Amino acid sequence: QVKLLQSGAALVKPGDSVKMSCKASGYTFTDYIIHWVKQSHGKSLEWIGYINPYSGGTNYNEKFKSKATLTVDKSSSTAYMEFSRLTSEDSAIYYCARVLDYWGQGVMVTVSS
Amino acid sequence: DVVLTQTPPTLSATIGQSVSISCRSSQSLLHSNGNTYLHWLLQRPGQSPQLLIYSVSRLESGVPNRFSGSGSGTDFTLKISGVEAEDLGVYYCVQGTHAPPTFGGGTKLELK
Numbered sequence: 001q002v003k004l005l006q007s008g009a010a011l012v013k014p015g016d017s018v019k020m021s022c023k024a025s026g027y028t029f030t031d032y033i034i035h036w037v038k039q040s041h042g043k044s045l046e047w048i049g050y051i052n053p054y055s056g057g058t059n060y061n062e063k064f065k066s067k068a069t070l071t072v073d074k075s076s077s078t079a080y081m082e083f084s085r086l087t088s089e090d091s092a093i094y095y096c097a098r099v100l101d102y103w104g105q106g107v108m109v110t111v112s113s
Numbered sequence: 114d115v116v117l118t119q120t121p122p123t124l125s126a127t128i129g130q131s132v133s134i135s136c137r138s139s140q141s142l143l144h145s146n147g148n149t150y151l152h153w154l155l156q157r158p159g160q161s162p163q164l165l166i167y168s169v170s171r172l173e174s175g176v177p178n179r180f181s182g183s184g185s186g187t188d189f190t191l192k193i194s195g196v197e198a199e200d201l202g203v204y205y206c207v208q209g210t211h212a213p214p215t216f217g218g219g220t221k222l223e224l225k
Contacts, residue, residue, distance in 0.1 A: 035214075045162070045205060045216040061213040095161060100152060100207065101173065103161040 002026040004096055004104035011110045012086055019082040020107045022096030029077035030054040032098045036070065036081050039106070040092045048094075051079060086111045115140050117206050117217035125225040126196045134220045136206035138187040143210070150209035153182055153191045156219075157202035165204075166191065196222070 007021040022034065036048040049060035051070040058070050067090075069082045079096055086109075093106040116139040126132050142151050149169050154162040164173045166182040169189060179194045193200055201224060206217040 044218050045207070047214040047216070059212070097162075100154070100167070100209075101164045103163065106161055 002098065002102045004098060004102055006094075006096060006104040006107045009108040009110070011112065013113055014087055014111055016086055016111075017082055017084040018086060018109055019080055020094060020109075022079040022081075022104050024077045024079070024098065027098070029072075030074060034070075034072070034079040035097045035100065036068065037095045037097060038064075038092050039095065048081070053077075053079065083109070088112070114213060115142075115208055115211045115215050117208060117215055119204075119206060119217035119220050121220060122218065123221045123223065125223055127225050128198060129195050130225075131192065131194045132196060132222070133193075134191045134204055134206075134222075136184075136189045136191070136217050138189070138208060140211060141186045142189075142208050143186060148210075149185065151182075151184070151189050152207050152209070153180075154205045154207060155200070155202050156205065157199075160202075162205065193222075198224070 003025045005023045010018045012018050030053045033050045033052050035050045038046045038048055047061050048064045048068050049070055051058045053072045071080045088111050091111045093108050095106045096104045118137045120135045124132055142149050151169050153166040155165050156162040165176050165180050170182040181192045183190050201222055203219045203221050205219050
């Protein structure tokens, strides 16, 4: 069955970067767009951007354009998101989602000195 | 960006009760291609969101048919006909008609 397995929780310092992964299985990776979504503690969801695994083409929310970089490795059916210049506002759970029908389990990122 | 306003923010229900959640958009969600990209998600406590309904009224595979969606333009409704315990959690509407995709603020369904 379709699964999206995300990397583990991360504790990072302000100003650092974090790179998280989303490994897809159970379907043809290049057939579906992968979205990334942010959920701050106890709050709603924010769309960060998406990547087309087939072409590598990306589309970002303007709010995250200078913050997030989306990539894929087709050979391992894995999508990546790198988040840079982290601040406390970036502490959140980050989800990958295949279109919107299947979601990863989320990565909790904590930014603290 | 399109703003989606969900009401009520919290909903208390008994098992078996029917409930409705409203999602109002700041712009029409009718795409120029004739489709309306308004979807509903459920996030159970401690879990990732899951897709319940897509394109206003289409039930995602495996989702019980007590869930139904309706609406057009800027006004949309999710109805649960007979709440069950497993339905508790936070419901979100999300639109994909206009870039960037945006989510409603959520409606928390809890037991009365």
